Every structure is written in structure tokens, then in C-alpha cells.
Amino acid sequence: MDSLLQKIYRMTRNDIVEARKHLVVGGGTPGPTLVRGKGVRVWDVDGKSYIDCTSQSWAMYLGFGNEEIAEALYEHSKNxxxxxxxxxxxxxxxxxxxxxxxxxxxxxxxxxxxxxxxxxxxxxxxxxxxxxxxxxxxxxxxxxxxxxxxxxxxxxxxxxxxxxxxxxxxxxxxxxxxxxxxxxxxxxxxxxxxxxxxxxxxxxxxxxxxxxxxxxxxxxxxxxxxxxxxxxxxxxxxxxxxxxxxxxxxxxxxxxxxxxxxxxxxxxxxxxxxxxxxxxxxxxxxxxxxxxxxxxxxxxxxxxxxxxxxxxxxxxxxxxxxxxxxxxxxxxxxxGVLENTRRVGAYLAEHLQSLQQEFPEIGDIRQVGLHIGVEFIQDPKTKEPAVDKCVQIRDEGMKLGAIFGLGGARRNVLKIKPPLILKLDEADEILDILRQAIRRVLRS
Ligand SMILES: Cc1ncc(COP(=O)(O)O)c(C=O)c1O
CATH class of the missing domain: 3.40.640.10 (Type I PLP-dependent aspartate aminotransferase-like (Major domain))
Incomplete structure (x- = not known):
């Protein structure tokens, strides 16, 4: 491995604490310190893996560590x-x-x-x-x-x-x-x-x-x-x-x-x-x-x-x-990544709707392709935004190994926007984690 990369990749917890003092960040939802990714998954410094439903600012359409892109970049970067x-x-x-x-x-x-x-x-x-x-x-x-x-x-x-x-x-x-x-x-x-x-x-x-x-x-x-x-x-x-x-x-x-x-x-x-x-x-x-x-x-x-x-x-x-x-x-x-986006997105929406039957605190599900939002409310009559619960569900999801997005101008929308290469079994994994996270927060 390149000697500089060795220095970077081998930074210790103490190095990170020290380096943080020199860094300024102006916004964004805090998350784990990520070190690598493959497909729809990322790993943090402690080796914990997550399915990333945020695609890191919704940007990694083909997921992480795409070798074809990496190879084209390496070849072109030499020119x-x-x-x-x-x-x-x-x-x-x-x-x-x-x-x-x-x-x-x-x-x-x-x-x-x-x-x-x-x-x-x-x-x-x-x-x-x-x-x-x-x-x-x-x-x-x-x-x-x-x-x-x-x-x-x-x-x-x-x-x-x-x-x-x-x-x-x-x-x-x-x-x-x-x-x-x-x-x-x-x-x-x-x-x-x-x-x-x-x-x-x-x-x-x-x-x-x-x-x-x-x-x-x-x-x-x-x-x-x-x-x-x-x-x-x-x-x-x-x-x-x-x-x-x-x-x-x-x-x-x-x-x-x-x-x-x-x-x-x-x-x-x-x-x-x-x-x-x-x-x-x-x-x-x-x-x-x-x-x-x-x-x-x-x-x-x-x-x-x-x-x-x-x-x-x-x-x-x-x-x-x-x-x-x-x-x-x-x-x-x-x-056929666009077809996959439509197919897996529709699959997620269908199963999210079943989840809504179980949890009326899911006020609305809005899906088109893999552009999905789940709006949490206190109660279907008032539709009062359930901001804290949405944050807690995101936190529980993180513990269980999925990174969900958080947002909405009312701050009560959980976002599911994974890389567009998501497979059906990975969608099942996301649904499973979400179900557990919601249960923990809303029914414990
Ligand atoms: C719809 C939309 N427009 C514009 C922007 C701004 O893009 P950037 O953060 O690259 O400046 C964003 C970023 O989140 C966005 O979601």
C-alpha cells in the first residue's frame, strides 16, 4: 500500500480526537467515521457495517468501490x-x-x-x-x-x-x-x-x-x-x-x-x-x-x-x-440500472405500506424509484410531526446496521435512498431493520 495511505488508514482513535480539533464542518447529519464501502454497504473505523440508505448525500448511484469506475479513473488520471x-x-x-x-x-x-x-x-x-x-x-x-x-x-x-x-x-x-x-x-x-x-x-x-x-x-x-x-x-x-x-x-x-x-x-x-x-x-x-x-x-x-x-x-x-x-x-x-431502480423501489414501497398498517405513526409513504420518504406523525388525526421519534428510529436503525436519511422541512421524514444497484434481498434487509427500529421506538 502507498506509504501515505498507510498513514491515513492507520490513524488511531487518539489521532482522530486530535485531528478533529483542526476541522470545521458547516452542516450535515453526523454519522460514523467511514473507512470503506462495497456495493450498498459501508464500514466504519470499528469494523461495523451498514447498508447505506443515504448513498452518502444521495450521490453514490452505483454504490461503493465500483471497480469499473475505479479502473477508468486510474487509467485516465495517469493522463x-x-x-x-x-x-x-x-x-x-x-x-x-x-x-x-x-x-x-x-x-x-x-x-x-x-x-x-x-x-x-x-x-x-x-x-x-x-x-x-x-x-x-x-x-x-x-x-x-x-x-x-x-x-x-x-x-x-x-x-x-x-x-x-x-x-x-x-x-x-x-x-x-x-x-x-x-x-x-x-x-x-x-x-x-x-x-x-x-x-x-x-x-x-x-x-x-x-x-x-x-x-x-x-x-x-x-x-x-x-x-x-x-x-x-x-x-x-x-x-x-x-x-x-x-x-x-x-x-x-x-x-x-x-x-x-x-x-x-x-x-x-x-x-x-x-x-x-x-x-x-x-x-x-x-x-x-x-x-x-x-x-x-x-x-x-x-x-x-x-x-x-x-x-x-x-x-x-x-x-x-x-x-x-x-x-x-x-x-x-x-x-438496466434504471429498471432495477423502478422495480426495487416499488417493492420497498409495497412492503412499507404493510408496515404502515401495523404502525399508524407512519403518516405517509412517498416513493418514486429509489427516492423514498416515510413521514412520521404523532397521530393520524392531527398529523402532528413526530420529530423526536423519527430521529430515534434513525438512531436505532444505525445500531442495527442501516443508515437512514433524516430530513424534511418539518424534520419528520425518514429517507430511504440507497444506491440504485440495491437488490431485492438487500431491500428485505432494510425493511427488516426498519421494522425492528420502529418497534423499539414506538412499541417498547
Ligand atoms: C435538490 C438539490 N438541489 C441543490 C443542492 C445543492 O447541491 P450541492 O450540495 O452540491 O451544492 C442539493 C443538495 O443537497 C439538492 O438536494
Missing amino acids: MTHIHQGFDSLPRFYLARELAKLAPGTLNRVSFTVGGGPAIEAAMKIALRNRKTSKEFIALWDAYHGTILSAASASWIATQASGRFTGQQNFLHMLHTVHRVPNPYCYRCYFGQQPDTCDLMCAEMLRLTLQRGVNGPAAGLLVEPVQASGGQIILPKRYLERVRQICNEFGVLLIYDEIQTYCRIGEWFAAIHYGVYPDIIVLGKGLGGGLPIAAIIIDDKLESFGMDVEELHTFANNSLAQVAAAKQIEIIERD
Whole structure:
């Protein structure tokens, strides 16, 4: 083994205590110190293994230790790891062409960047570039688009959606005014209506806001087709259809934040899943097979960036990450990973519904592909969020060997978003651990 890796891998408990003093971390749900992973499993420093239902920030689509990706990376890293953004490179050409082929409709030009938040900002810049008299953006309640200041301005973390303000309040003077409109949170409809038969008051609020609530024409509307951080809220197709109509009517660009939906919902893009196309798609997280890369895909009718320092990042032409992203696409296509995502996701949902019969504290199960949220409540009548119980269930799951995600703007949603290569027997293992964890917390 490489001598440096030996030093790193052999750090003792005391080394870790000492090193921690020199480290600053600005957020995230704390977890075990992980040292390695294989498939859907990870191991911590003490040798304990877990099935990872968080895919580490939902990003490891092909799981851990994928040898094909590792080999392609090793081979390419001996040639190139990083290239200045202004220079052309073969992996960038290749990946742009692949993404343009996969993207629906006339979404066919790709701009790469360094992470999800910067990609959201890049999409906002494209909207401003194409709507030159606009300065306003609209986002949905419970949206999360990142902590970079422009994206945080459009995210629930800048509001008191969770019942309290978050640390974003420290940066208020740098946040922008982004207008929020109600999200279609059908389990807790703000207008007291029933899904499927409602008259889409939430979408109509967008129309009214565009008419009466913004100064001048708005440049863009940011939408996560499945609101992930906000609570795994799946936007109904007819809502998106109405929103598309309203955006057309008002000349507002529709931006899909697909940073979490890309592949995870069992289709390349949510735009394809819904059959409702935006003007710009934003990608990040799982795009790079575990390496940092993000992108926007722009509709052909839009003006894109010019070369006069409009959008320039040192590591925006991350050659290694581009190879990993392209290799991942190749594997997903070859191995039917999207079909697997749909099949195993549906299997999990079916069994979670049986669990709901046993535990009425499971208020709602929201699943599309392997993008799954389980909302815990105190009691089905009041639907009061069961925040502490959700945290305890996550903690018990961890002891039993599964890492569940935790979140929702109300902080009562347990997330099951494992790598997309999850097998049925591994899904059974997850269900078994979850059942035991729920029993321990709710019935002991
Ligand atoms: C939907 C969505 N958009 C944007 C972001 C921000 O991405 P990043 O953390 O890479 O800046 C995230 C991250 O969790 C996300 O889930």
C-alpha cells in the first residue's frame, strides 16, 4: 500500500480526537467515521457495517468501490486529472454529447460546473441572460437548492419552515429576495383540498404571484420535481403541467432542479418521467459516480453563456469527474440500472405500506424509484410531526446496521435512498431493520 495511505488508514482513535480539533464542518447529519464501502454497504473505523440508505448525500448511484469506475479513473488520471475551463477536452465533449442525447426535447447544450449550488446559480444566470428586463425569481415553499447564497435564498433553510430559523440567518444581508409560492404538498394541502380532484390552488398562487406579487417580469421559476430535502414531496404531474402553462403565459423560464431526481426516480430525468419539459435542467450529486461535478442542460432556444468571464470556475472542467460520469452512464445503460431502480423501489414501497398498517405513526409513504420518504406523525388525526421519534428510529436503525436519511422541512421524514444497484434481498434487509427500529421506538 502507498506509504501515505498507510498513514491515513492507520490513524488511531487518539489521532482522530486530535485531528478533529483542526476541522470545521458547516452542516450535515453526523454519522460514523467511514473507512470503506462495497456495493450498498459501508464500514466504519470499528469494523461495523451498514447498508447505506443515504448513498452518502444521495450521490453514490452505483454504490461503493465500483471497480469499473475505479479502473477508468486510474487509467485516465495517469493522463489528465484537471484541465482549465477555457481549453477543450475529449471527456468534456463526450459527456456533453451523451447528456444531450439523453435529455428530452430540445434541451441539448450542457455547461459544466463544480457543484449543485453553483449549477443552480448558473441556471439563474442563464435565466437572467434570456430575460434581460427581469431581476426576480420564484421558488416553492420547502424547496432546497443549496447553501451557496443565491441558492439558499430560494431554499427553506432561509425561512422558518421547520419552526425555527437555521444558521442561514447569519448571512441575511447577502441573501436575495426570492418569492416563494405554495408547494403541492398533498398530504398536508394548505388549501384543505383532496389530491387528484383539487383545483390546483397552489399552481394558481404562482399565477397570482406573477401578476401581483413581483416587481416586473420574473426571470425563472425553480422547481425540484421531487422536493427532496423539504420532505420527499412528489410533485403531481398535473401540477407541473399547469406550472408549465403558467410559465409559458408569463414568459418565465422553468428550471428543474434535477440534482436528486436524475436516475434516482428510475428515469434519466424527471422531465421524461413526467412528460413535462423545463427550459433548463440542473444536475449534480449522483451525476459524477461519486466525483464532484454538476451541470446545467439548456434548451436550444435559449442564449447560453458568452466567453467574457460570465461563468468561470477553476475546476469546472474536471476531467476525472467527467470520465466517471460518462462511465456511470455506460454502466447504467448496460446493466438496466434504471429498471432495477423502478422495480426495487416499488417493492420497498409495497412492503412499507404493510408496515404502515401495523404502525399508524407512519403518516405517509412517498416513493418514486429509489427516492423514498416515510413521514412520521404523532397521530393520524392531527398529523402532528413526530420529530423526536423519527430521529430515534434513525438512531436505532444505525445500531442495527442501516443508515437512514433524516430530513424534511418539518424534520419528520425518514429517507430511504440507497444506491440504485440495491437488490431485492438487500431491500428485505432494510425493511427488516426498519421494522425492528420502529418497534423499539414506538412499541417498547
Ligand atoms: C435538490 C438539490 N438541489 C441543490 C443542492 C445543492 O447541491 P450541492 O450540495 O452540491 O451544492 C442539493 C443538495 O443537497 C439538492 O438536494
